Amino acid sequence: MSFKERVYSLLRKVPKGKVVTYGQLAKMAGKPRAARAIGVFMRINPDAPRTPCHRVVASDGSLTGYSAQGGVKKKKRMLVEEGVFFIKDKVDLAKSCLNNRYTFTS
DNA sequence: AAAATGACGGTGT
C-alpha cells in the first residue's frame, strides 16, 4: 500500500463536521514532513465522492484550494453545511479540528 | 536517474 493510499484511507475516516490539516494527515500516515505532497494527492483526488478532500485545510485554518467545480468558495459552503465553525474565511481549528488519532488497522 | 509539480508549513518582515 502506497503512502498516497494510506492518506486517502485515513481521510475517509474523518467525520462530518470536523476538518484535518495537511500536516496532521501527513503525521498520521507516518511522514510528518509530507504535507506538501499530500496537497498534490488532494488535487488529483481520483475518488472525490468517496474521499472527503474538502475536509482538509491548511495549518492556520485557511482553505488553500479545491480543484472541483466551485473552488474554495464551494468548499467553504460544504464545510459550513456540515457544521464546521468559521472565523471569517478560516476554519476555527480550536472547535472543528480533528485532534483524535486514527490508525490504519482500526 | 534526474527534473518537474504543487490544495504545505514555519519563519521573518
Add this chain to the structure above:
DNA sequence: TACACCGCCATTT
C-alpha cells in the same frame, strides 16, 4: 493580518 522566502516530499515524466 499579510506577504515573501525557502525547505520539504511523494509521484510522475
